[in-house]
Amino acid sequence: MHEPHRKAMSSLLKRCQPRHDLYTVFGHCMEAIAIAIANSVDLRQRERRETRYLEIVAKYGADIVATFPRIMGELVMALESELGDVLGALFHDLELHNKARGQFFTPYPLSRAMADMLLGDPATMRATIEERGYLTAMEPACGSGTMVVALADALRTQGINYQRHLHVTAIDIDPRAIHMAYAQLSLLHVPARLIVGNSLSGEIQEQWFTPAHILGGWTARLASQPSRRTAIETIPPVTPVQSKAVRENDAARPNAPFAMPRQLSLF
Numbered sequence: 001m002h003e004p005h006r007k008a009m010s011s012l013l014k015r016c017q018p019r020h021d022l023y024t025v026f027g028h029c030m031e032a033i034a035i036a037i038a039n040s041v042d043l044r045q046r047e048r049r050e051t052r053y054l055e056i057v058a059k060y061g062a063d064i065v066a067t068f069p070r071i072m073g074e075l076v077m078a079l080e081s082e083l084g085d086v087l088g089a090l091f092h093d094l095e096l097h098n099k100a101r102g103q104f105f106t107p108y109p110l111s112r113a114m115a116d117m118l119l120g121d122p123a124t125m126r127a128t129i130e131e132r133g134y135l136t137a138m139e140p141a142c143g144s145g146t147m148v149v150a151l152a153d154a155l156r157t158q159g160i161n162y163q164r165h166l167h168v169t170a171i172d173i174d175p176r177a178i179h180m181a182y183a184q185l186s187l188l189h190v191p192a193r194l195i196v197g198n199s200l201s202g203e204i205q206e207q208w209f210t211p212a213h214i215l216g217g218w219t220a221r222l223a224s225q226p227s228r229r230t231a232i233e234t235i236p237p238v239t240p241v242q243s244k245a246v247r248e249n250d251a252a253r254p255n256a257p258f259a260m261p262r263q264l265s266l267f
């Protein structure tokens with residue numbers, strides 16, 4: 001049951017009012033949580049992110065900063081109780097979707113039904129996993145990550161350990177969405193590369209690697225399957241890369257079987 005934890009997160013976040021804007025504090029809280037997780041594993045980006053973390057906490061009094069780890073604790077407990085899109089639901093509970101000019105996330109039961117449809121025939125899916133070891137998924141507009149969480153949930157229901165047999169690339173143009181998705185996918189130990197960028201133009205601003213991606217050696221694992229590499233997966237993992245570099249990379253591999261999907265897809 002997520003609800004008690006969502007209520008607790010909601011009331012902790014609302015303590016910032018009226019001194020601060022709730023949408024801004026929510027965004028900063030998500031970013032601080034994402035940095036706290038990323039900095040435990042992604043050492044190459046650690047220094048820059050640590051500086052950003054200190055910038056965020058300097059904006060608030062100690063009472064508000066102290067709510068951030070408590071909010072993260074509630075998120076952990078919610079995800080331990082049940083798989084689901086806790087942060088997407090919280091975003092809507094707080095009515096931040098209105099503030100974000102209509103950024104609506106898919107309700108989890110619908111995402112879950114779509115994940116079952118996407119997986120399709122269990123025998124084909126199992127054959128792919130047996131042959132290659134894993135499935136790869138691309139979510140080009142991930143929001144809070146509901147579709148990816150639902151995909152992991154659907155695999156688990158079929159008896160497949162998504163922590164070992166699924167790798168996800170997820171993109172969103174809004175850094176807040178990436179921070180939410182990153183926190184949830186990291187806590188669920190989904191191997192994933194999350195990208196702040198534009199799925200239509202290929203422009204990339206930042207990349208976030210979940211602990212499951214880094215600890216599982218997924219960069220090397222994916223690179224050893226060149227025919228399955230996507231344009232985004234060929235990008236060096238650390239420094240922010242501009243779209244020009246992406247195009248040059250693609251030009252070097254004219255036959256690469258890549259086309260950006262418009263929705264969550266397995267490939």
Ligand SMILES: C[S@@+](CC[C@H](N)C(=O)[O-])C[C@H]1O[C@@H](n2cnc3c(N)ncnc32)[C@H](O)[C@@H]1O
Pocket residue numbers: 103104105106107140141142143144145146147171172173174177197198199200201
């Ligand atoms: C309607 S929400 C859906 C999110 C998620 N797929 C879901 O089902 O809940 C659309 C998301 O697409 C993102 N978005 C819009 N244009 C984009 C673009 N060009 N590239 C990447 N993400 C984009 C928005 O920031 C938003 O989070």
